[in-house]
């Protein structure tokens with residue numbers, strides 16, 4: 001296993017001139033030895049580019065990659081001792097499940113008794129023990145992908161295991177099980193794992209730390225609760241959560257906060273710079289409150305949806321939209337009603353130029 005340090009930028013085109021020419025803007029990042037990371041972001045944000053730079057499939061156009069302080073920028077995946085799992089199964093159809101799992105170990109000349117033991121452990125973890133003697137050719141797509149996962153995880157001596165959207169071909173129920181399984185496997189094997197996905201649930205279930213990416217930038221690296229409670233960038237607020245964080249344009253001047261056409265009264269002095277800001281508050285922290293409550297805004301209900309475990313309220317104030325998740329015990333207002341929503345509270349965040357203010 002290895003501590004992986006990136007200090008680099010990457011552009012696929014020569015002579016990049018502006019930010020949009022970069023697949024990865026200049027970044028510094030460290031993956032701790034034995035950590036489980038997810039690279040999360042929408043299509044085209046640079047996840048695969050970063051993964052390929054870590055694996056050695058791609059040399060960054062600028063800067064360096066270090067494993068445990070050793071420069072490996074130009075070293076191949078083999079030299080870096082990386083295991084990889086891709087979107088689609090990479091296995092030998094003519095071999096049995098056991099032979100497939102043993103393959104990376106035989107390549108490394110591990111003694112047969114240790115191979116049997118390790119293959120047994122990995123097969124058990126992935127619930128493949130009953131299929132060890134079956135030929136891979138006859139298996140369903142998700143069983144084949146489990147073999148691929150097993151081949152990625154089987155070597156105990158790898159610097160890191162990299163996963164590129166590995167659960168794409170897996171059916172939804174098994175996907176849910178495998179995500180939890182991978183987390184458990186990480187705790188047992190303590191390998192450094194980096195997992196690419198555009199699915200926030202997948203990232204948040206699997207990883208200790210999620211790297212949220214947008215347009216070639218890693219805008220926040222953090223655990224699930226930090227991404228939820230204190231998004232460092234408005235993109236993280238939007239992208240994490242269902243629905244994402246509410247944002248309202250605000251103006252702060254001499255301790256007074258002007259918001260959606262209203263002067264808001266805060267219970268204590270706000271430590272904010274003067275000027276235009278954005279106020280961010282999660283739908284989970286908005287609930288109808290008594291009229292004129294300090295920090296609350298009068299909003300018109302435009303939609304109420306029953307989502308099953310909660311009601312989703314959509315309301316408008318001064319042309320801006322707010323969403324609130326109401327628990328089953330809450331009184332549900334009707335469309336057209338005015339509700340007071342408390343936007344200013346302990347969970348409220350403020351942003352300037354899209355970045356969280358301290």
Ligand SMILES: Nc1ncnc2c1ncn2[C@@H]1O[C@H](COP(=O)(O)OP(=O)(O)OP(=O)(O)O)[C@@H](O)[C@H]1O
Nearest residue numbers: 012013023041042043044045046047048049050198
């Ligand atoms: N080989 C390439 N040549 C030129 N441009 C590329 C190449 N690979 C990726 N890009 C561009 O670099 C940017 C980042 O792509 P990348 O594949 O890393 O994103 P991603 O987040 O992994 O997206 P996806 O989830 O769709 O795979 C995109 O604008 C993409 O079009």
